[in-house]
Amino acid sequence: MSILEMKNIEKSFADNHVLKGISLHVDKGEVVSIIGPSGSGKSTLLRCATFLETIDSGVISYDGKNAAETVNGKCTYAKNLNDFRHIFGLVFQNFNLFPHYTVLKNMMDAPVSVLHRDKEEVRAECIALLDKMGLAEKANAYPCELSGGQQQRVSIVRALAMQPEILFFDEPTSALDPELTGEVLKVIKQLAEEKMTMVIVTHEMAFARAVSDRVIFMDGGVVVEEGDPEEVFGNTQSERMKQFLRNYDRET
């Protein structure tokens, strides 16, 4: 069964029609990468999936339960949206760590004060998680004392501390200096090996090709091409995709 299912999603900002009936499903354990030119609506799609934007119409369901549905053209959201929020995590391009909390507090606070879990149990889990990510000695540091790469890794473990079933990433390495992207990509790769379900919006083509089970190429608010990474990257039939990859090669 799909963890996430989005169907016929429409989203406009004023008269800017950004998502034009897009559909997306993500199965358990799957790693899906979303690529596409700037302005194609990738971030908007993730923000709709995580309820940071409200859709105009369509269906969003998690674990087979509708979080948003459209009946007779009228879109309504479920009353218990916060229950759905526990299913996913989102890693932002610019981290959005809480600057007044230590690394450990950043991770522990939501599980304790939102999920009402036992504090000591959460602490032990978080410390183990930090340890695994090589951040153990940063547990009591504040975000401002960390490098960009470390901050992004902390924001990943903060999301993981909520034990989400699915993790979204919106260009997790775009705000980083090139020499710091590697450490973040390595963490995501490690999660992929552990069969964490993930949706990754990225401009790192080589990474997307290496780590994904499925690649989605978006342009102009629709899915232009979708499939196995080798197929999409190596053997695309789409003229727009070819153009996009040519431009990308030229830039890098």
Place this chain on the structure above:
Amino acid sequence: MSLMTIIVKMSEGLGKTCAIFFLTLIFAIPLGMIVALLRGSRFKPVSWFAKTYISVLRGTPLMLQLLAVTYGPYYLFNISVSRNKLIPVVIAFSINYAAYFAEIYRSGIDSMPVGQYEASQVLGYSKIQTFIKIILPQVFRRILPALTNEIVTLVKDTSLAFTVSYQEMFTIGKQIANSQTSFVPFVVAGVFYYVFNVIVGFVMGRIEKRMSYYKM
């Protein structure tokens, strides 16, 4: 009257000066937050009310507000002027400073990056949790210098209580100055206010330092 006598007499009013100062802070700091939140309300009449409140209280002299709160009830409803003037004085100061604090809070809240709200929302924090745990501590950190400015002004503004003859330090000083035709009480008052503000500056500096364990 010797300098020593003047100082002793004026010091007797210092307790009342401090009462105005601390009580105003105690009431105006939370009241300002309420006004700031009302101002940000999406319900138009509420935000309009808060905006008008702020604009009127900042746009008219505190001295007039003091007179209005102290004597207004008498002229309007024939309620006798309360014998303990501390009550109307603190009310006038509190509603006035709440307006200034509200503007400072609002600017601090508006300066918070939207990402802090979004991260909180995705992690499942309720709106109230987000505000209290994530936003408010950072807002206080940001607005502390502006708040310090207002608090320093408040120290000096306590002297306005003389307009309703509340027997705080400056009122006593002014009475001595009148009866003795002497300028000395004003000098003493100046020294008192200055020392008071040096202490305020020191305390606020300590608080700022304690809060600056992180960068935003």
